[in-house]
Amino acid sequence: MSYRKILTVLTGGGGDRAALAAAFALASPVEGGAHILALVPNPDPREAVPALGEGVSGPLVEQIMAMVEQESANHRTRARQAFDAAMAAARATPADQAPGPGGLTGEFREALGNQEDTAVCEARLADVSVMTQVDEAAGGEALLMLEAILLDSARPLLVVPKTFAPGGVLGRHVAVAWNGSRESTQAVVQSLPLLAAAETVTVIAVETSKTRGAAGRDLADYLAWRGIKAQVRQPAGAGQPVGATLLTTAGAAGADLLVLGGYGHSRLREMILGGVTRHVLYNAAIPVLLAH
Known part of the structure:
Protein backbone atom coordinates (compact mmCIF):
# COMPACT_ATOMS: atom_id res chain seq x y z
CA MET A 1 0.00 0.00 0.00
CA SER A 2 1.28 3.47 -0.90
CA TYR A 3 0.10 6.96 -1.72
CA ARG A 4 -0.17 6.93 -5.51
CA LYS A 5 -2.64 9.78 -6.03
CA ILE A 6 -1.97 12.88 -3.93
CA LEU A 7 -4.33 15.85 -3.92
CA THR A 8 -2.83 19.26 -3.24
CA VAL A 9 -5.32 22.07 -2.62
CA LEU A 10 -3.92 25.41 -3.75
CA THR A 11 -5.29 28.84 -2.85
CA GLY A 12 -2.95 31.16 -4.72
CA GLY A 13 -1.38 32.20 -1.41
CA GLY A 14 2.13 32.08 -0.04
CA GLY A 15 1.68 28.57 1.32
CA ASP A 16 1.19 26.89 -2.06
CA ARG A 17 4.90 26.26 -2.58
CA ALA A 18 5.14 24.49 0.78
CA ALA A 19 2.09 22.32 0.02
CA LEU A 20 3.51 21.32 -3.35
CA ALA A 21 6.95 20.65 -1.88
CA ALA A 22 5.39 18.29 0.68
CA ALA A 23 3.23 16.58 -1.94
CA PHE A 24 6.22 15.84 -4.15
CA ALA A 25 8.19 14.71 -1.09
CA LEU A 26 5.43 12.16 -0.43
CA ALA A 27 5.35 11.06 -4.06
CA SER A 28 9.05 10.81 -4.86
CA PRO A 29 9.85 7.60 -2.92
CA VAL A 30 6.82 5.69 -4.26
CA GLU A 31 7.98 2.71 -6.29
CA GLY A 32 6.35 2.70 -9.72
CA GLY A 33 5.47 6.38 -9.53
CA ALA A 34 2.79 8.64 -8.11
CA HIS A 35 0.52 11.41 -9.35
CA ILE A 36 0.06 14.92 -7.93
CA LEU A 37 -3.30 16.58 -8.61
CA ALA A 38 -3.03 20.32 -7.89
CA LEU A 39 -6.55 21.66 -7.42
CA VAL A 40 -7.61 25.31 -7.36
CA PRO A 41 -11.25 25.54 -6.21
CA ASN A 42 -12.73 28.82 -7.43
CA PRO A 43 -15.90 30.40 -6.02
CA ASP A 44 -18.80 30.98 -8.39
CA PRO A 45 -19.16 34.79 -8.66
CA ARG A 46 -22.93 34.37 -8.82
CA GLU A 47 -22.91 33.00 -5.26
CA ALA A 48 -21.71 36.37 -3.99
CA VAL A 49 -24.86 38.11 -5.27
CA PRO A 50 -27.47 36.63 -2.86
CA ALA A 51 -25.34 37.70 0.09
CA LEU A 52 -25.73 41.34 -0.94
CA GLY A 53 -29.43 41.35 -0.14
CA GLU A 54 -32.32 43.00 -1.97
CA GLY A 55 -32.32 46.46 -3.44
CA VAL A 56 -28.83 46.25 -4.92
CA SER A 57 -28.53 47.85 -8.34
CA GLY A 58 -27.60 45.89 -11.44
CA PRO A 59 -24.36 47.79 -12.07
CA LEU A 60 -23.22 47.15 -8.50
CA VAL A 61 -23.96 43.42 -8.86
CA GLU A 62 -21.90 43.33 -12.04
CA GLN A 63 -19.09 45.19 -10.30
CA ILE A 64 -19.04 42.74 -7.38
CA MET A 65 -19.01 39.75 -9.73
CA ALA A 66 -16.20 41.27 -11.76
CA MET A 67 -14.15 41.80 -8.58
CA VAL A 68 -14.68 38.17 -7.52
CA GLU A 69 -13.68 36.93 -10.98
CA GLN A 70 -10.55 39.09 -11.01
CA GLU A 71 -9.50 37.93 -7.56
CA SER A 72 -9.99 34.30 -8.59
CA ALA A 73 -7.94 34.90 -11.75
CA ASN A 74 -5.09 36.34 -9.66
CA HIS A 75 -5.20 33.32 -7.34
CA ARG A 76 -5.16 30.91 -10.29
CA THR A 77 -2.17 32.67 -11.83
CA ARG A 78 -0.12 32.50 -8.63
CA ALA A 79 -1.13 28.87 -8.04
CA ARG A 80 -0.16 27.93 -11.58
CA GLN A 81 3.24 29.57 -11.21
CA ALA A 82 3.89 27.63 -8.00
CA PHE A 83 2.78 24.38 -9.66
CA ASP A 84 4.96 24.87 -12.74
CA ALA A 85 7.99 25.61 -10.53
CA ALA A 86 7.35 22.48 -8.43
CA MET A 87 6.93 20.30 -11.54
CA ALA A 88 10.20 21.57 -12.98
CA ALA A 89 12.08 21.09 -9.71
CA ALA A 90 10.78 17.51 -9.37
CA ARG A 91 11.28 16.75 -13.09
CA ALA A 92 7.71 15.47 -13.17
CA THR A 93 5.75 14.69 -16.32
CA PRO A 94 2.35 16.29 -17.04
CA ALA A 95 -0.51 13.77 -17.14
CA ASP A 96 -4.26 14.27 -16.94
CA GLN A 97 -5.51 10.72 -17.48
CA ALA A 98 -4.95 7.40 -15.74
CA PRO A 99 -2.91 5.36 -16.14
CA GLY A 100 -0.17 7.89 -16.63
CA PRO A 101 3.22 7.24 -18.20
CA GLY A 102 4.65 6.04 -14.89
CA GLY A 103 7.15 7.77 -12.69
CA LEU A 104 6.29 11.10 -11.10
CA THR A 105 3.43 12.94 -12.81
CA GLY A 106 1.36 16.03 -12.11
CA GLU A 107 -1.83 17.77 -13.18
CA PHE A 108 -3.17 21.29 -12.65
CA ARG A 109 -6.95 21.58 -12.42
CA GLU A 110 -9.34 24.45 -11.80
CA ALA A 111 -12.90 23.95 -10.54
CA LEU A 112 -15.80 26.39 -10.26
CA GLY A 113 -18.41 26.13 -7.52
CA ASN A 114 -18.64 25.68 -3.77
CA GLN A 115 -15.01 25.41 -2.68
CA GLU A 116 -15.58 23.09 0.29
CA ASP A 117 -17.71 20.65 -1.69
CA THR A 118 -15.22 20.64 -4.57
CA ALA A 119 -12.26 19.99 -2.28
CA VAL A 120 -14.02 17.18 -0.40
CA CYS A 121 -15.16 15.41 -3.59
CA GLU A 122 -11.64 15.42 -5.01
CA ALA A 123 -10.14 14.37 -1.65
CA ARG A 124 -12.37 11.30 -1.50
CA LEU A 125 -10.74 10.07 -4.71
CA ALA A 126 -7.17 10.65 -3.56
CA ASP A 127 -5.00 8.57 -1.24
CA VAL A 128 -4.02 11.63 0.78
CA SER A 129 -4.63 15.39 0.60
CA VAL A 130 -2.11 18.13 1.33
CA MET A 131 -2.74 21.70 2.51
CA THR A 132 -0.66 24.33 4.28
CA GLN A 133 -1.37 25.58 7.76
CA VAL A 134 -4.09 28.19 7.97
CA ASP A 135 -4.02 31.23 10.22
CA GLU A 136 -6.87 30.64 12.66
CA ALA A 137 -7.38 34.36 13.22
CA ALA A 138 -7.68 35.02 9.49
CA GLY A 139 -10.06 32.08 8.99
CA GLY A 140 -11.59 32.29 5.53
CA GLU A 141 -12.38 29.72 2.90
CA ALA A 142 -9.03 27.94 3.24
CA LEU A 143 -9.83 27.05 6.85
CA LEU A 144 -13.29 25.79 5.89
CA MET A 145 -11.81 23.62 3.14
CA LEU A 146 -9.19 22.20 5.50
CA GLU A 147 -11.76 21.27 8.14
CA ALA A 148 -14.19 19.90 5.53
CA ILE A 149 -11.52 17.61 4.04
CA LEU A 150 -10.52 16.36 7.48
CA LEU A 151 -14.04 15.67 8.70
CA ASP A 152 -15.87 14.65 5.52
CA SER A 153 -13.45 13.06 3.03
CA ALA A 154 -12.71 9.78 4.89
CA ARG A 155 -9.11 10.25 3.74
CA PRO A 156 -5.96 11.43 5.53
CA LEU A 157 -4.96 15.09 5.37
CA LEU A 158 -1.37 16.31 5.58
CA VAL A 159 -1.10 19.86 6.96
CA VAL A 160 2.25 21.48 6.26
CA PRO A 161 3.91 24.57 7.82
CA LYS A 162 4.43 27.39 5.33
CA THR A 163 8.17 27.11 5.99
CA PHE A 164 8.39 23.62 4.44
CA ALA A 165 10.74 23.92 1.45
CA PRO A 166 11.51 21.79 -1.61
CA GLY A 167 13.89 19.02 -0.61
CA GLY A 168 12.66 19.11 2.98
CA VAL A 169 12.71 15.94 5.06
CA LEU A 170 9.32 14.28 5.43
CA GLY A 171 8.69 10.89 6.99
CA ARG A 172 12.20 9.90 7.98
Missing part, protein backbone atom coordinates in the same frame (compact mmCIF):
# COMPACT_ATOMS: atom_id res chain seq x y z
CA HIS A 173 11.23 10.01 11.68
CA VAL A 174 7.49 9.70 12.25
CA ALA A 175 5.87 10.35 15.63
CA VAL A 176 2.43 8.86 16.28
CA ALA A 177 0.06 10.35 18.85
CA TRP A 178 -1.86 7.46 20.41
CA ASN A 179 -4.70 7.25 22.91
CA GLY A 180 -6.51 4.15 21.67
CA SER A 181 -9.44 6.07 20.18
CA ARG A 182 -11.22 5.48 16.89
CA GLU A 183 -9.61 8.59 15.41
CA SER A 184 -6.14 7.50 16.52
CA THR A 185 -6.74 4.10 14.95
CA GLN A 186 -7.77 5.67 11.66
CA ALA A 187 -4.66 7.84 11.71
CA VAL A 188 -2.40 4.83 12.25
CA VAL A 189 -4.06 2.74 9.54
CA GLN A 190 -3.97 5.54 6.98
CA SER A 191 -0.35 6.40 7.75
CA LEU A 192 0.97 2.84 7.39
CA PRO A 193 2.77 3.61 4.09
CA LEU A 194 4.78 6.29 5.89
CA LEU A 195 5.35 4.22 9.02
CA ALA A 196 6.61 1.27 6.99
CA ALA A 197 9.08 3.46 5.09
CA ALA A 198 10.31 5.50 8.08
CA GLU A 199 13.77 5.03 9.52
CA THR A 200 12.45 5.77 13.02
CA VAL A 201 8.94 5.58 14.52
CA THR A 202 8.09 7.03 17.92
CA VAL A 203 4.75 6.37 19.62
CA ILE A 204 3.67 9.15 21.98
CA ALA A 205 0.98 8.27 24.53
CA VAL A 206 0.31 11.22 26.83
CA GLU A 207 -0.68 10.09 30.31
CA THR A 208 -4.02 11.71 31.25
CA SER A 209 -7.05 10.86 33.36
CA LYS A 210 -8.56 9.22 30.27
CA THR A 211 -5.49 7.68 28.66
CA ARG A 212 -2.91 5.26 30.03
CA GLY A 213 0.62 6.12 28.99
CA ALA A 214 1.24 2.36 28.80
CA ALA A 215 -1.25 2.18 25.92
CA GLY A 216 1.62 3.20 23.66
CA ARG A 217 3.20 -0.22 24.25
CA ASP A 218 0.11 -1.87 22.82
CA LEU A 219 0.43 0.11 19.59
CA ALA A 220 4.15 -0.65 19.38
CA ASP A 221 3.32 -4.36 19.68
CA TYR A 222 0.78 -4.08 16.86
CA LEU A 223 3.25 -2.29 14.61
CA ALA A 224 5.85 -4.96 15.33
CA TRP A 225 3.53 -7.54 13.74
CA ARG A 226 3.78 -5.48 10.55
CA GLY A 227 7.56 -5.34 10.76
CA ILE A 228 7.63 -1.76 12.06
CA LYS A 229 9.87 -1.19 15.08
CA ALA A 230 8.68 1.67 17.27
CA GLN A 231 10.02 3.32 20.38
CA VAL A 232 7.54 4.59 22.99
CA ARG A 233 7.41 7.83 24.94
CA GLN A 234 4.92 8.29 27.78
CA PRO A 235 4.96 11.95 28.84
CA ALA A 236 2.75 13.14 31.69
CA GLY A 237 -0.03 15.44 30.59
CA ALA A 238 -0.14 17.53 33.75
CA GLY A 239 0.89 21.16 33.59
CA GLN A 240 0.17 21.90 29.92
CA PRO A 241 -2.45 21.02 27.28
CA VAL A 242 -2.19 17.61 25.64
CA GLY A 243 -1.60 19.21 22.25
CA ALA A 244 1.36 21.17 23.58
CA THR A 245 2.76 18.03 25.22
CA LEU A 246 2.52 16.15 21.92
CA LEU A 247 4.36 18.87 20.02
CA THR A 248 7.04 19.24 22.69
CA THR A 249 7.64 15.48 22.84
CA ALA A 250 7.70 15.07 19.07
CA GLY A 251 10.18 17.93 18.79
CA ALA A 252 12.42 16.53 21.50
CA ALA A 253 12.40 13.14 19.76
CA GLY A 254 13.54 14.74 16.51
CA ALA A 255 10.45 13.77 14.51
CA ASP A 256 9.85 15.42 11.14
CA LEU A 257 6.20 14.29 10.92
CA LEU A 258 3.42 13.83 13.48
CA VAL A 259 0.49 11.45 12.92
CA LEU A 260 -2.64 12.47 14.81
CA GLY A 261 -6.28 11.45 15.01
CA GLY A 262 -8.38 14.46 14.03
CA TYR A 263 -11.15 15.09 16.56
CA GLY A 264 -14.21 17.16 15.79
CA HIS A 265 -17.77 17.18 14.53
CA SER A 266 -19.85 19.13 12.06
CA ARG A 267 -22.92 21.21 12.75
CA LEU A 268 -24.63 22.14 9.48
CA ARG A 269 -21.81 23.94 7.61
CA GLU A 270 -19.91 25.00 10.71
CA MET A 271 -16.91 22.77 11.35
CA ILE A 272 -15.68 22.49 14.91
CA LEU A 273 -12.39 20.80 15.81
CA GLY A 274 -11.46 19.43 19.20
CA GLY A 275 -8.98 21.25 21.43
CA VAL A 276 -6.00 18.93 20.86
CA THR A 277 -6.46 18.90 17.09
CA ARG A 278 -6.87 22.67 16.96
CA HIS A 279 -3.75 23.33 19.08
CA VAL A 280 -1.59 21.02 16.98
CA LEU A 281 -2.92 22.37 13.67
CA TYR A 282 -2.11 25.97 14.48
CA ASN A 283 1.14 25.48 16.41
CA ALA A 284 3.00 22.58 14.78
CA ALA A 285 6.41 23.38 13.33
CA ILE A 286 6.49 20.05 11.48
CA PRO A 287 3.97 18.51 9.03
CA VAL A 288 0.99 16.77 10.66
CA LEU A 289 -0.93 13.88 9.10
CA LEU A 290 -4.50 13.80 10.38
CA ALA A 291 -7.33 11.31 9.95
CA HIS A 292 -10.84 11.43 11.32
